[in-house]
Amino acid sequence: MNALMKKFTHRMKPMFEQLGQWWEKRVGTHLTRLGHRLTHNKVLDVSHTRWRVFNRVNIPITNRLREASVGYLFVLIWIIGYLIFALYPIFYSLYLSFFNVRLDGASINLTFVGMGNYRAAFLEDPFFIEILIDYGISMLLNVPVTIVFALIIAMLINQDVKGKGVWRTIFFLPVIISSGPVIGELMAQGATTLPSLEEFGFVQLVLNNLSEFFANPIQTLFDSILLVLWFAGIQILILLAGLQKINREVYEAAQIDGASPWEAFWKITLPSIMSLVNVVIIYTIVSMSVFSLNPVIIYVRNIMLGPSTPSILTGLGYSATLAWVFFLLMSLIILLFVGVVSLRIRKVS
Amino acid sequence: MRYRAMVKEAYLGLKAKDADRVKVHLRRLLLGMKMTDGLVFKVFIYTLLVSLAYVYLFPMLFMISNSLMTFNDIISANVRWIPSSLHWDNYRLVWEQINFPRALRDGLILAGLPALAATFSSGLIGYGFARYNFPLKKLFFVLMLMTFIVPPQITMLPTFRMYARFNLLGSIRAFIFPAILGQGFNGAIFILIFYSFFKMIPKSLDESAQLDGASPLKIFTRIALPLAVPAIIIVFLFSFVWYYNETNLTGLFLRGSEMSTLPLRIEQFFNEFTSIFPEGSPGREMMQSARLAGNLLAILPLLVLYFFTQRHFVESIDKTGITGE
Incomplete structure (x- = not known):
């Protein structure tokens, strides 16, 4: 394969050189003169x-x-x-989102309702606020788990492990699968749940032995852990690419100065990839939020397209309102996470 | 008597010394010179990696084994993982029905060109945001993030109408033009990735190049880009995969044209399949295995592409001679 590539580039080289000469003589000079x-x-x-x-x-x-x-x-x-x-x-x-929209064939009828849609979303809609609260809680739980998990995996693959290519390919699988129709297929066939996790009966154990206050979050965490795993693919690769840019010599120097790996992580690794961690936070929140199986998205879609909605609320206008409220909540969550992480890092370093 | 005691003493001493040595050796073997090169740590790493890999490989193995099964194997309680015989008919069916070589070519073009365009433009834009200060930069940055955060479901309809007005629908232009202007699928995240990568490069590198008389474009192509190779690779890969896998928008934009991506074609095929063979009719039982076979065929090119590009995730190339930072 490599030999073939080499041969190919070798063949192409004179062609490119000629092209370059032609460009410099015939086009480049004119362009410079024109400039x-x-x-x-x-x-x-x-x-x-x-x-x-x-x-x-x-x-x-x-x-x-x-x-x-x-x-x-x-x-x-x-x-x-x-x-x-x-x-x-x-x-x-x-x-x-400030209008009542009705689609009659190709034409769109707009009636201005001011803040009416927003008032309806917060005061009259029986489900929306509840769904939003659930969504917020699940984000607060899932996002840190996803990011910490992705960071751990990225650091593991970045170690001197055997068969790096194979590992990287395996951890790229979720990127391919979760972005396409395949994930829906697998979910429908029940292949994304791990049978062994249930056979362990761990969740049941937790449920039986802890009070409801502690057990519920743990249960939700375990219910969604596979989803979290599937959503971590892109984050792993982004962080991995960042980790590979950190100069190994810095670690060696730190080690000679007596820093433990733990200290090196907080003082070298994390500050170096901080901006990537922010990217990863934003990506995680957004991808989990606009995922087509997210309850909020399903609700908004049903209002936009579905037939089973109350007549006053029908239409694009109201769904746009909901989407914008959702957008604001998402932005708030992003700000919260990015803010907390930046503050924490500043404190440590 | 004394002699015996002496020998015993010496023997015990030797034993103690040996034990110490063995202890040190064992300790070094298990824990290593530093924490990260010992056996314990290695075992820990590999266990974690293998168990997580299992989670990701499980659905793949499920797909592979089930796509090779006949219907009898699927419903049989005896057959869990290994099919009674390798049944390639599912693949043959899908391969022929969707005209795989043609679909693959279309899919590669439809994903490759916009992905190249997106990589190119987001590299430029990310560099601009990371390296230069200009008025309204913060506003632009927020607007850019907004294009990413606003749920696509809600902008789909206006976007569709707008594309129709620009006469972009039904051809690859509907993907290339937005991509080259930094507005492709998830364009903002690519800009962000480049942004943070260029932020990681020390500014003194630019300054020294500038002092040597390099123009901004030259600094970008000769210094910034070579240092951002991992970013270029992941942006290209992600954007390729996303364009390749996207079915909702692609289906909408390409409606009524000859071109179509592989996942889209497979979906179409199965829609036809279900209409020809409704629930319970003979022939229907092939459906499940054939679906899995089709999906495997669809993601196979991505896996091959990734396996060959991932080795270019080069190790740290930042060994530049900057001192005093």
């Missing part, structure tokens, strides 16, 4: 420290301005994309 024309003329004259417009107005180019403009150039494609593709759907749904 020079564009930046040195009467309308616009660019030099290192100032821009001169119409031979009259001088704009001094400070370091800050230069940095800002280069930054904007990098982000420009995102801004354009946001304006074209994201702005309209997001704010259209926000707009709809």
Whole structure:
């Protein structure tokens, strides 16, 4: 395989070289000339420290301005994309949340109801608040478990274990499976529950021996532990990629200075991958929340598409309202977790 | 008598010394020089890895074994894991019905090109956010996060209408254009991944390159990108997998076109299958095994792709000569 690749690249090399020469001779020079024309003329004259417009107005180019403009150039494609593709759907749904929407064939009938939908969501809807509270509690339980678990796995694979490729491939399985239709298939056939976990009877043991106050969270945790495991795939890989960027020499130096592995974890590993931990937190919360089997999502979908909803609440408008309330709650949870983790890390280091 | 006592003493002393040595050896063997290279730790690691791998492999093994079973095997109480005979008909059925080579080609194109576009654009954007300060940066960042957090179910309808107006529906353009502008599936998380990777690179590297006269683009391509190889790989992989596996949106955007992804085709096939063979009719019993076979065929290319790319998760390449940090 590798030999084949080498042969291939060897063959391709002269072609690319020729292409490069052609580009430099035929296109590159013209482009440079064009660029020079564009930046040195009467309308616009660019030099290192100032821009001169119409031979009259001088704009001094400070370091800050230069940095800002280069930054904007990098982000420009995102801004354009946001304006074209994201702005309209997001704010259209926000707009709809203030309306009573009825679809008659292709046309949409809007009646303005102000905050009516939001009032209905909090005061009149019999299920929504309850579902939201359940959701919040399950997030508070599942997110830390998922992240700690993912971090442990990532660190394990990052050790000198035999057969790294095989392990990495196995732990990539959940990424492939949980993002596609396969997970639904497996759940339907009962392959995502582990028979041995139930055969152990551990959960039953806990239920029998502890008071309800302690036993309930443990039971929910065990019910969802497989889901948590299945949702940790992406996090494991993100953290693994981060861990691999930490220089091994730093650990060696710390060890010589007498740091225990435990201290090294808190003082080297965690601070180095802190920003990735934040990414992972955000990803975990969002992916668990917008997962199509999440009760909130099912509820919102049923209101949006389902036939079995109360007539006053029918429609896109109300489902958009619910989705935005849900969005706000999600943002709050994200802020909470990111805030707590950042504070804790600052305290330790 | 004295001589005997002396020998005994010497023998005991030797034994004690030996025992000490054995103890030290044993201890070193079990616990290692530092905590992480001893036998105890190794056993612990491998036990954890194997038991977790079991959790992930269990459904795969279930799929593999059940997809090779005949209906008799599935309902039989004697057959749990190993089919009585390898029954490849399920695979043959799915392979022929969905025209696997063609579907695979379509699926690879439909996932590969947008994934490349998304990797390219999110790399640029993430670098911009991580390395430069500009007015309104925080606002843009929050808006970007928002595109990720807002549940897609709610923006699906307006998005669909908008794509219809732009005439993007029914072709691969519906995926490439948003991806190249940083708005593909889960685009924000890719930007975030690149963002945090570029944040991890020490800023003094850029500064020294800048002092040597490198332009911002050159710093990006020559310094930042090579240091972010793991990020490039995972972003490409994730985005490939997500484009490949996405069925809801892809089905919506590609309705009425010739192209279709592998999972989508399999789903279509089984919808037809259920309508031809309703519940209880002969032929229906093939369904369960065939479904599993189909799903395995669908994820097989991803596994192969991953197995060949994961080795490029290079070990720390950050061994740059920065001192005094």
